Amino acid sequence: MAHYTPMMQQYLKIKADHKDAFLFFRLGDFYEMFFEDALAASKELEITLTSRDGGGEDRIPMCGVPYHSAENYIKQLVEKGYKVAICEQVEDPKATKGVVKREVVQLITPGTVMEGSMLDEKENNFLASLSEFSDGTFSVSYNDLTTGETSVALITGGFDAAMSELYSRPVKEVVVASDFPEHYQSMLKDRLGYTVSHQDDVTIQESFQPLIKDMNQDKLIHGFGRLLQYIQHTQKRSLDHLQPVKVVELKEYMTLDMYSKRNLELVETLRKKGKSGSLLSIVDATITAMGARLLKQWMERPLLMPSAIETRHNQVEGFLEQFFERESLREQLTSVYDLERLAGRVAYGNVNGRDLIQLRNSLRKIPEILETLEQFNHPSIKELYRSINPLESLKELLEESIAEDPPSTIKDGGLICDGFNEQLDEYRFASKNGKQWIAELEKKERENTGIKTLKIGYNRVFGYYIEVTKANLRHLPEGMYERKQTLTNAERFITPELKEKETLILEAQEKSVELEYDLFLQVREQVKAYVNQLQQLAEEISRIDVLQGFAQVAETNDYARPTYIEGRTVDIKEGRHPVVEKVLTQDTFVPNDIFMDDKTDVLLITGPNMSGKSTYMRQLALTAILGQMGSFVPATSASMPVFDQIFTRIGAADDLVSGQSTFMVEMLEANHALSHATENSMILLDEIGRGTSTYDGMALAQAIVEHIHEQIGAKTLFSTHYHELTALEEQLERLQNVHVRAEEYEGNVVFLHQIKEGPADESYGIHVAKLADLPTELIDRATELLAQLENSTQENPEKVEDDHDQQLSLFVEESKPKVEKKREASTIEKHVENLNLLEMTPMDAMNELYQLQKRIKS
CATH class of the missing domain: 1.10.1420.10 (MutS, DNA mismatch repair protein; Chain A, domain 3)
Structure with missing residues (x-):
């Protein structure tokens, strides 16, 4: 570097320690970038690329952004998954001869964002760490730097279970060891879209030991150490707001794998990224940002303990009983700012005068909230009232010290009240x-x-x-x-x-x-002493907000309180799909009962497309999730057991990232359900087998139904177009046929969306094609062909079967030489024989099959 100027030498030395980040190098009123950073940033940020003399033979590429507006540019880079290292002058230029000393004061990454403009106020911004151990278990740790919330969990189901666990949280970045398997890192990046960072040191310093006082598992401590070291490395400042680590016992919560969360559209829809049209959009009647975040956490982890579920239902009932008091509470909550993130900013050291005014105004509302809570009669609300500390002394400090309308900066005056000093x-x-x-x-x-x-x-x-x-x-x-x-x-x-x-x-x-x-x-330091109490207050207000929101939704949408039984009977009267009933514009939603007693484990659902089979299946799962997260449910009444897991295969979608066809995805998701479900689980399978030939599909569908019935015993809804499967009711004692009612009227099909006992008598496929406005001549020809096929079958059913077998044998005989020739010239068959897929995790099996698929294509 000798031929570069002293300043460029300084830049290159600092950049060498932050190779994976854009280095924002402070020069006067600008953050400048050089070399490769300048070339990349000019494209990503669409800013002008220039150059400067750096002492070498060639001019150095350069671009920059004003320091006072840098936040917007940093936001753009971080949202695209990049990291930004902020390099500031750390000594007074006037008192320095030569190059001013500079240091990286903060590394901003997707998982460590603190600036409010870069955050979704209603969603956590989790940084996660993932560690693998020799026995195949994983530990996962989470931290939301903006709130200080930290949790850890141990996962025993292999990497696919770890993927599902990460998928359940709003994770933006995952920290792993540098030797973490490459194919796992690729899946975290490509399938889940995470920024993957590396951290090998897992040492927990003495000052952070109080955070892990309740942890006694070395694997969890190890995983948290990796997370903590990465946060310290990137933030380079006080982390006093980090809350004690919560150990999440996953066995205390319903398991929802990543397939089910996606298929059920809990927090975002399949077709449109975003909340609109999801279950979350329907049940979110929270007022505060921190309440909205807690609601999403409850949806991600429905409860398994009946007593805990009962407690939440009691509290919802308490809020539901008193409309006027609840309305007063909702109005008061509108004046409560984000106490969680305000506490985080205080401890982090980037709070300003306006933040403290928001904190003061929020604390002013707490006495009113307490007064309203005291007016509720239900004992469960009285408990919520007693848990709140109004922090009067903190409010008084802020009243006395901070000016009513302070500026956004903290170095230009106008912050402190007259009479304070x-x-x-x-x-x-x-x-x-x-x-x-x-x-x-x-x-x-x-x-x-x-x-x-x-x-x-x-x-x-x-x-x-x-x-x-x-x-x-x-x-x-x-x-x-x-x-x-x-x-x-x-x-x-x-x-x-x-x-x-x-x-x-x-x-x-x-x-x-x-x-x-x-x-x-000085005031900020005094407020900092209240951070733990503020976090506790935020937790209580968040809980109240979610529960009153449940009551609001229950009243608005006519939801009922569910009851939970020790047996295995599901009895839902006039159940509804919570989302579909709200989005229907012309039609009225048709409610349906769902009844499955101890003698019924499988409902085999037949009926035409568009008739509502998938809706019926999904509404059972969503009812179970709503009930176990603490909400009332869309039904006249609902009695059911607590479900430990829900598995779904609904809808068709290729997984283009990993090269999987619809049928492969279908089989993998079905396998995941069959491998992990228990008799206390719920399984929803829609049109299994339709991605292959009729006989293959029918055989697979029947085998899967039989396996669930005989080996698992989970409550299962299985929809199919294979009418032949309805004969299983005679063979499987705990299987019952039901169908979606449809009627033909004047040549058109009318979907009644009613679930009735027994099998469907027709598929109405041509009628559905007619509704899709296919050409009239095509519909007429299809009707003619269908009549010919039905007549042929009725006149000579044995001949039809013989003809089919003969055609199949001819096809086999014709293709045999070509097939044998390919087998002789290929090692694929040998490769398949050597694969022992049953001993692999589903994720490893998927990778093996993908590699095989590529070899076949080549």
């Missing part, structure tokens, strides 16, 4: 009186000189001055003023008296601003 009041008095004296002097000088345009002004270079236009200079007595500056159209003067007052005013202003800054830092 005696010395500050004296400075302000001197400054205020000095400015008043200036105004009076201006008035007096105008009268003495008779010059109405005479004015007294100020600038940072010359200080205060008397300005007289050149046209009026003749009115000034000789020697009255001392000339200070000549302008094109005016002259500026000073007097000894003005200079003396200037010194007093400026000294008072300067000292006032410096003192205000010091006082603000």
Whole structure:
């Protein structure tokens, strides 16, 4: 680097330690980027690429952004998955000879964002770490730096279970060891879209030991250590707001794998990324940002303990019983800001005066909220009331110290209230009186000189001055003023008296601003002592917000309180799909009962497309999830067991990222359900087998139904177009046929969306094609062909079967030589024989099959 200038040498040394980040290198009022960073940033941010002389033979690529507007540019890069290292000057340029010392003061990554403009206020921003151990278990740790929330969990189901666990949280970045398997890292990036970072040191310093006081598992401590080290490495500042680590026992929550969460559209839809149209969009009646985040966490982890579910239902009932009090509570919550993130900003050290005003205004509302809660009669609401600490002393501190309308910056004054500090009041008095004296002097000088345009002004270079236009200079007595500056159209003067007052005013202003800054830092430190109590208050207010929201949704949408039984009977009266019933614009949603007693494990559902089979299946799963997360449910009444897991295969979608066809995805998801379900689980399988030939598909569908019935015993809804499967009701004692009712009227099919006992008598496929506006001549031809096929089957069913077998045998005989030739020239068959897929995890099996698929294509 010898041929580069000293400043560029400094840049290159710092950049060498942050190769995976854009280095924002502070030069005056700009953050500059050089070399590869400049080339990449100019494209990503669409800013001008320039160059400069850096001491070498060639000019160095360069681009930059103003430091005062850098946040928006950083946001763009972070949202695209990049990291940004902020390199600041750490010494006074005026007191330094040579190159000013610079250091990276913060590394901003997708999982460590703190700036409010870069965050979704209603969603956590989790950084996660993932560690694998020799026995095949994984530990996962989560931290939301904005709130200090930290949790850890141990996963025993292999990497696919770890993927499902990560998928359940709003994770933006995952930290792993540098030797973490490459194919796992690729899946985290490509399938889940995470930024993957590396951290090998897992040491937990003594000062952080209190955070893990309740942890006694080395694997969890190891995983948390990796996460903590990465946070320390990137943030380089106090982390006092980190909350004690919560150990999440996954066995206490319903398991929802990533397939089921996606298929059920819990927090976002399949077709449109975003909340609209999801279950979350229907049941979110929270008022506060922290309440919205907690609601999503409850949806991600429905409860398994009946007593915990009952507690939440009692609280919802308590809020539901008293409408006026609930409305008052909702109005009061609108004035409560995000206490969780405000507490985080206080501890993190980036809180400003306006943040503290938001905190003060929020605390002002707590006594009103307590007064309203006290008016509720239900004992469960009384418990919520008793759990709240209003933090009166903190509110008083903020009332006394922070000005009513402070600026957004903390170094320009205007932060502290009058009367809070005696010395500050004296400075302000001197400054205020000095400015008043200036105004009076201006008035007096105008009268003495008779010059109405005479004015007294100020600038940072010359200080205060008397300005007289050149046209009026003749009115000034000789020697009255001392000339200070000549302008094109005016002259500026000073007097000894003005200079003396200037010194007093400026000294008072300067000292006032410096003192205000010091006082603000002192207040911030005092507020910091309340961080843990603020986090506890935020947790209580969040809980109240979610529960009152459940009550609001229950009343608005006519939801009922579910009951939970020890047996295995599902009895839902007039159940509804919570989302579909809200989005229907012309039709009225048709409710349906779902009844499965101890003698029924499988409902085999037949009926035409568009008739509502998938809706019926999904509404059972969503009802179970809503009930176990603490909400009332869309039904007239609902009695059911607690489900430990829900598995779904609904809808068709290729997995293009990993190269999987619809049928492969279908089989993998079905396998995942069959491998993990218990008799206490729920399985929803829609149209299994339709991605292959009729006989293959039918055989697979029947085998899967039989396996669930005989080996698992889970409550299962299985929809199919294979009417032949309805005969299974005679063979499997715990299987029952039901169908979606449809009627033919004047040549058109009418879907009644009613679930009835027994099998469907027709598929109505041509009628559905007609509804899709296929050409009339095509529909007529299809109708003609269908009639011919049905007549042929009725007249000679044995011949049809023989003809089919004959055609199949001819196909086999014709293709046999070609197939044998391919087998002789390929090692694929041998590769298949060597694969022992049953002993692999589903994720590893998927990778093996993908590699095989590529070899077959080549």
